[in-house]
Amino acid sequence: MSDGLIVVFGGTGFLGRAIIRELAEAGRRVRIAARHPVLPDWASEDDRLELATADVRDEASIIAALAGASAVVNAVSLYVERGRLDFDTIHVQAAARLARLARQANIDNLIHISGIGVDSESPSAYIRARARGESQVITAFPKAVLLRPSVLFGPNDAFLTSLASLSRLPVIPLFGRGRTRLQPVHVIDVARAVTRLLGGHPPAWRLYELGGGEIEDYRNLLEQVLAHLHRPCRLMPVPFPIWRGLATVTARLPNAPLTHDQIILMQHDNVVGEHVGTFSELGIDPRTLRESLPECLPRR
Ligand SMILES: NC(=O)c1ccc[n+]([C@@H]2O[C@H](COP(=O)([O-])OP(=O)(O)OC[C@H]3O[C@@H](n4cnc5c(N)ncnc54)[C@H](OP(=O)(O)O)[C@@H]3O)[C@@H](O)[C@H]2O)c1
Known part of the structure; x- marks a missing residue:
């Protein structure tokens, strides 16, 4: 197994935190890079964790965060555009x-x-930006691995928390008849996939799509959550x-609860x-x- 330093940009986010934990548990040396990096509360002196303050819009801070690294994970997100912070800036240019x-380093x-x-x-605009971002990443770093998860869940996530609320x-209210199919995936399973991909063996694929153990439509997922919480509701x-009409109104609110992209x-x-x-090529069930x-x- 390689023992080089791994830099996780977005290492304080929902997925990033899980990646940091899996890598640390595998004994890897990890640098957490974000605009406001913090050590996880579970970290002990035995964990080989360090912090880098970096903004993916700022070249100098990226170069400093990459110093001495052998691998990089980009887990930076932007779900809602705010002022000059738009999808193109984060998902394509950055x-x-x-x-x-990373290639130059x-x-x-x-x-x-x-x-x-x-x-x-x-x-x-969000989905288009993600597509352009993927293609520009491969142009700049042809050996990059693209990892596309389905919707993530885990303790204190956004997905289950919003369904529970x-x-x-x-x-x-259902989106349409609630028949859109999703394959929610546990955040730890995705973090394990990242850890395996950085385990020293060359990846078998350049593009991975990671979905959970079951495909369900939105309505069934909601019913599972309601049954689990013992809260019968009408759908x-x-x-x-x-x-779409609602999103036109809510998208203008400060912390837009609903956007056209969603x-x-x-x-x-x-x-x-x-x-x-x-997951199966990575030996993960x-x-x-x-x-x-x-x-x-x-x-509760
Ligand atoms: N959550 C899901 O259900 C889901 C599903 C599929 C794919 N994904 C993808 O998984 C990735 C991670 O998503 P997430 O939900 O874990 O995101 P998240 O919880 O919102 O975390 C975002 C992370 O990015 C960092 N960040 C934001 N802007 C930055 C900037 N300008 N420079 C440096 N760091 C910045 C944040 O830290 P600071 O604010 O301190 O900078 C934070 O660590 C994204 O690519 C997302 O699209 C997520």
Whole structure:
């Protein structure tokens, strides 16, 4: 196994934190790079963790964060555009910048985290930016591995937390008829995949799509969560044009609770495709949401 330094950009985020923990548990030397990096609360002196303050928009801070590294993971995210902070800046320009600087620094491995469903023709600016970002990363660092997870879940996640908060409503509105299929994946399984990919063996694929152990439609997932919480609720189909109208209003609010990009994402199945690497090539048997609910969403 290689023992080089691994720099995780976005190492304080939901996925980044899980990656840091898996790498640390595997005994790897890790640098957590973010604008506001902090050591995880579980870290002990035995963990070989260090911090780098870096902004992926700032070349000098990236170069400093990459010093001495043998591998890099880009787990930086931006889900909602705010002022000058837009999808192109983070998902295209910054992703390409990081890949180019990693190549110039002679770094061996780059894992670029993206998401299932990227499509350069999508009506969603977010999905189009992710597609352009992937292609520019490969141009700048041809040996990069693209890793596209489906929607992530885990303790204190955004996905289950938002489904659980819906359970307080007397009637829960569905996206359309709730028939969009998702393959939610445990954040730790994705973090394990990253750790395996950085384990020293050359990856079998350049592109991996990572989905959990079960494909379910949105309605069934919601019903699983409601049954787990013992909160029976009525589900009400709401046509997508109504959601689009709502998003036009809510997108202007400060912390936009609903955006056009989210509506577009919910109109397309988000499941692992064909001709891509998957968990099985990495020797990982991914958990299902169903079996993980007691661990991830304790009943209060
Ligand atoms: N969550 C999901 O369900 C899901 C599903 C599929 C794919 N993904 C992908 O997985 C990746 C990680 O997502 P996540 O949900 O873990 O994100 P997250 O929790 O929002 O974390 C984002 C991380 O990026 C860092 N960051 C943001 N802007 C930065 C900048 N300008 N420079 C440097 N660091 C910056 C943040 O730290 P600072 O704020 O301190 O900089 C934080 O560490 C993303 O590519 C996302 O698209 C996520």
